[in-house]
Structure formats: C-alpha cells, structure tokens
Amino acid sequence: MKKLDVVTFGETMVLFQPEQMQPLEYVYEFPKRIGGAESNVAIGLSRLGHTVGWFSKLGDDPFGRYILKSIRGEGVETSSCLFTKEAPTGLIFKERLSPEDVNVYYYRKGSAASLLETTDLDEEYIANAKILHLTGITPALSDTCYQAVMKSIEIAKKNKMKIVFDPNLRLKLWSLEKAKQVLNEIASHSDVILPGLDEGQFMTGKTEIEEVAEALMGGEDKTIIMKLGSKGAYLHTKDEQETIEGYPVTQIVDPVGAGDGFAAGILSGLLREEPLPIVVKRANAIGAMVVGMTGDIEGLPTLAAVEQFMQPNTGARDVNR
Template identity: 50%
Template sequence: MDVVTIGESMVVFTPTSPLMRYAHTYSRKFGGAETNVAIGLTRLGHDVGWISKVGDDEFGKSLLSFIRGEGVDVSQVKYDENASTGIYFKEIRHGGDVRVQYYRKNSAASHLSLKDINPDYIKRAKFLHLTGITPALSKSCYEAVLRAIHIAKEHGVKIIFDPNLRKKLWSEEEARRVLLELSGLADIVLPGVDEGKFMFGEEDPNKLCQLFLNQGATVVILKVGAKGAYYGTKDEVKLVHGFPVKTVIDPVGAGDGFAAGIISGLLDGMELEKVVERGNAVGAIATQVEGDFESLPDRDELFRFFHSTGDDINR
C-alpha cells in the first residue's frame, strides 16, 4: 500500500442554474478532500486505501461503489446504520465565486472512532495522509486521527498533513490548537499561506516555512495560489512557480489535486523541486473542469500538460 487516508466523502449537488435560489434541477456528484487525493493518486498509478464511514443509505452505497470504481481500496470503510451520508451543495456562479454549503452535522463519517482504526492496515502504507477536516468533525474523529498518527510513527510510516482549515466546523481557538498540534506531529506539512497566517499570525512565506519547521516537520510545502508553492527544509526555502491557467472553471479541489501531485512525486522518489512542480501542475489541471476531482490527470495526461508548457521531462 502506498498511501492510506482518513476522512469524509460526501454527496455533492450542483444546481444547473448559476444561482441556486432559482435552480430546479441539480447534478449529483461526490467529493471530499481525502477521497479527492486518493482518486488523484490512483489515477497516477499509486495504491491507495481509504478509512471512513458512510450512511447505510442509497447515497452511501452509491458513493462507496463509485470510489471503489476509481481504484481506491475501500475495505476499511464501514456502513453506519444510525447516521446518514453527508451532503453539500456547490453553487458555481463563476470560477472566481464558488459557494459551498455543507450538511454534514452528525453524519456517518463524524462517528468515526478509535475502533475503526486498524493498525495492520496503516502499518502497511508508505504514507499516511491526513487533513485538518477530519479532527474537526467530532471528538471521536480527533481521537481516531491521533491513534492513526501513533500507529504510523510506531511503524515508520511518513505522515503528510494538510491543515485544510474549515472555520465553520469548530471554534477558531480549537482549530488553531489542533492544527498546530497535528502540524508538529507530521513529517510533511502542506499549508496554504492563509492557513499559515491563521495559525501563526504571519504571512511572509519564508518566515512561515521556518515556523512550520520549528513545529517539528522536516518538510513544509507552502501554497501561495497562482504564484505556485514554496518548499522549506532545514537547508533552504525556495519558490517553485505555478502554471498559468487562462480560465478557472472550478477551483474546489485544486488543493487536493496539489496534494495528490506532491505525494505522487514523493512516491516516485523525485527531487523536492520536481515534486512541487508536479503538485503545481496537478493543482492547475484540477481547476479547468467542473467537479472536485473529475479533471485530475492520469500519467499520460500529466505528461501532455508538461509537454504543452515546454517541460516534457516531467511525468
């Protein structure tokens, strides 16, 4: 197993009209930070497992079938007979104005607990991928995440943490405390500059990289939007420029695509600068089609993207 990830995936409804208040029909898709990353990785040829819960309902069964069909191992996903699969609505007014409304309180995934974390499953992985969303769902989810981290550390599994701040899920005080805690337990941290500002009260990229390294990470990769991303280690901090996108169709999921590209590059043993280039590329590609993960590339598509930019040595 290359990667194990833990978190909630939901049913996504998008109105066919740009304005939801006037919409009569909706398209139904699926989305969730962790499964977006998982799908991105399977498309790039990696072996990924997902730990979660879904409702014992038609949405849960459909969601699980779909993600299994994308090549993600779902053997550790359980049905919850007492809770529903989470839902969210995504209103795409235009590429610069996408509004999301979640209906996930007391969802099946929020019931994830210590007993759902299988040590034998996690210790087989090379990387454990986590986001700040899962511990925000409930106390039991937070405890499950800490248990997974403990297992990973015990067995030499590298931990990759994306803060993925969701202020609506918890108080700012609790969010800051937990995100700082988990950043300190991770080997590699993937924050955005806005998340860094929230956590440390600092927005200078060079200083933020050093602050995350001081927390305990060995590598920090700091997203700075269209400009690209900085990587920071004890030896250097460097900006890797992003790829221009003429028209952004749907930015939701771009950060997850970035994470998938980063993890893929690490699994392939690439140099850190090339790892970040791959993350930037997958993130850019992810913005060009409606949907949280629909446009995430396979290896051939990624090669064609690099070739179109004049950089055809990257895959």
C-alpha cells in the same frame, strides 16, 4: 493484503452541483457527484498510478453505497470502510455564481462520518501503507474523529510511516482557538506539511512566508510546501528554500479541489523519490488542470496527461478541454 503506497481517511459526501451558474434558489436540476478532500486525494493518486487506501464511516443508505462504489470504481482500496444505521451520509450543494465566485453549502452535522472513533481503526490496514495522509477536516468533525486522527498518528509513528498533513482549514466546523490548537498539534507530528499561505499564517501568527515556514518546522527536519495559488508554491526545508512558479490558466471553471490535486501530486512525487522542486512543479501543474473542469475529481489527471500538460508551450494553457 496488498501493500499500499498511501492510506487516508475522512468524510466524503454526495455532491450536488448544477451545471448552470446562478443562485441555487433558481436551480431545478442537480447532477450527483462525490466530494471529500481525502477521497479526492486518494482518487488523484490512483490515477497517477499508485496503490492507495481510503476509509470512512458511511451512512447505511443509498448515498453511502453510491460513495463507496464511486471511490472503489476509481481503483481505490476501500475494504476498511464501515457503514452505520445511526446517522445519514453527509451532503454538499455547490453554488457557482461565476468561475471565481463559488459557494459551498454543507449538510454534514451529525453525519455518519462524524461517528468515526478509535475502535473503528484497523491498525494492520493503516500500517500496511508507506505514507499516512491526513487533513485538518477530519478532527474538526467531532471529538471521536479527533481521537481517531491522533490514534492513526500513533500507529504511523510506531510503524515508521511518513505523515503528510494538509491543514485544510474549515472554520465553520470549529472555533478559531480549537482549530489553531489541533492543527498545530497534528503538524508537530507530521513530516510534510501542505498549508496554504493563509493557513500557515493562521497557525503560526507569522506573516512573512519564510517566518511561517520556519515556525511550522518547529526546529525539526520537516518539509513545508506552501500553496500560493496562481503564483505556485513555496518549498522550505533545512537545505532548500525556493518558490516554484505555477502554471497560468486562461479559464477557471471550478477552483474547488485544486488543493487536493496538488496534495496528490506531492504524495506521488514523494513516493517516486524525485527531487522536491520537480515534485512541486508537477503538483502545481495538477492544480492548474483541476480548476479547468467542473467537479472535485473530474479534472484529476493521469500521469501521462500531466506530463503532457507540462511540456514546454508558449502562452497560458486553456485547460477547459
């Protein structure tokens, strides 16, 4: 088995996103795409030149087969994916009323991915990677998915893998109390945590960015990289505390997926063992590039493309090109 740089898992759904900006009740054509935080990250890493594995439990239906073929076609290793006849593949509909006003409608309750359980995990496959990437979405899907996430952490710890965690808070999936409990539990086992400022505030109960970061560290040697939107990101370790400026964008086309592109950039930099400020700077650039294109994965760049984007330039960058 080929050694993987990163392994990740979670639900990917078929995404129906109209080209026009108007309420969904007036839309009659829906191009078919895919969307899922973990597979977005996996595809982003593949385009940046890394070997990455992704798995899930998909419905044994045309949508499930479409998802697998799409992700595998992006160069992602998918041999641990499973199919089930017990539930369908989940769906997403995205409504764009304006570039800044985007609504997402999920049809995922009781989906195939929610049936994932600990016995579906291939320990050898997970242990074959250097980094385990997790989000807070997967444990919210069901109790068995939560148990699978915790089992994957156990496998990673046993094999001395680095764990990178993006909380990706989805309050529609579970209660506030349960979300806070589980996200903090996973964070306590993680080496690198990638929250948005609002997610960090939710998890810790703190308001000031430095206090949030310290609380997430929990007195341990962790790396906290907090997303600040257009302002960039805040880096916090025991030795470094710095805000890394973002890249201005003249035209936002679709903000969904920017955080996943950011995560891919962080993981890529960690694998390259670059200085953390450089890692965060590139991740900021990728996030800025992603918002300039429709769809969750379409704007994810190659390493050459993001390096070119980062070249010194005057004025804001129009990434809708």
